[in-house]
Amino acid sequence: MAEVHVIGEIIGASEFPSHNLFCKWGIHTGGAWKVIAGSREGQTQVDNPQNEEFAVWSHPLDIHFATKGLQGWPKLKFEVYHMDDLGRNELYGYGFCHLPTSPGTHHIECPTWRPAGSYRERIAQFFIGGAPQLRNPDMVHSSERFTLQTVTMGKVHLKLGLIFRNFDKYGVEC
């Protein structure tokens, strides 16, 4: 079996409307892929920056995959939340990115979006907080999003190092 190592960091986030952000991340793969070591999902710390428009998570990733096929190349998905002064969490953004398909170090900016909600929900959110969430979070990495209205949100920054093993043995060029 061919192997993929993902070694890197979720560096942080930028261009979100306020501070006290954290992120839940997870991995989604096709059936041929197996995670041998490392966690499939996690949650970062909550950061309140001193004087910058950049949330620092410095969240280490170290995942070891083994695969029998190329279909269902791994995807990373993110859910960014904002923790308000009362300790409530409101959704700030969904996003996903594919793992790069070449070995080496990659800097990735993953743009995010969130559901807009109805007019009434938007007004309610302005005054009392709380944001609409997806009932089915699989929509984040699937292409069935018809009828969904969304709003642009910030970016999640990643640095990923990829090490491939035995891909050339199977004639895969990457």
Next chain:
Amino acid sequence: MYTLPHISLEMASNPTVFLLMLNGQIETGDFPEFDDLYVKYNYSFGPDWAVTSGLEEGISQVCKRNTYGHRDFVWNFPLEVTFKSTNPYGWPQLVVSVYGLDAFGTAVVRGYGSVHLPISPGSHTSIIPMFVPEASSRFQKFLGWFMGRRPEYVDTNVVARGEGREVTRVRSQGHLKVKFSIVTKDMKKLGYDCIPSQLNTPNAIAASAIASSSTTNQGAGAAAKTVEGPTGSSDA
């Protein structure tokens, strides 16, 4: 010719371990609101990894920033270490913490940070964002302010782990700039690719040479025969 200090250049025909050599330095830091800072570093790595030479941890000098123009802290502190491993999982991370002296002369933490060592050979520069943990409640915050102490991690290696972070609240402040030069040994021999392979467009002659040599190796087969037809003619 010179030899690399930690890696002997002997050929291992059947390697079972690969080596990762790091030369580098903790170059500068950017902490706008503090003075008199020093850096502590160590490495955090998985169970398959071991240090074969070099220092596993260190503490730098205390640096004041200058009073004119250039506002960064310069530590220029060397990092030299070699690791060996059988498996990239648990790849080493550089764990750094910056401490400053407060008005009473006691060391107070000004930032924690971590970064994975680069995975591919060559020169790399990392800007490590630094952060400090926040008190978990308003009362703790007040108590900390009153006693002149701020929350610290008991074990600095928590910043190199992904688990158990959902309960921590932090405040990010400042950056550290670190330079790495990486040399690896025997990774390719163990089947690991750390850099993109060079893709060549094979020309017709090379392709036919490969095809004809493979057919002679395989002997007569139904699939091989179909290849043999056109290549045989082009060779002739």
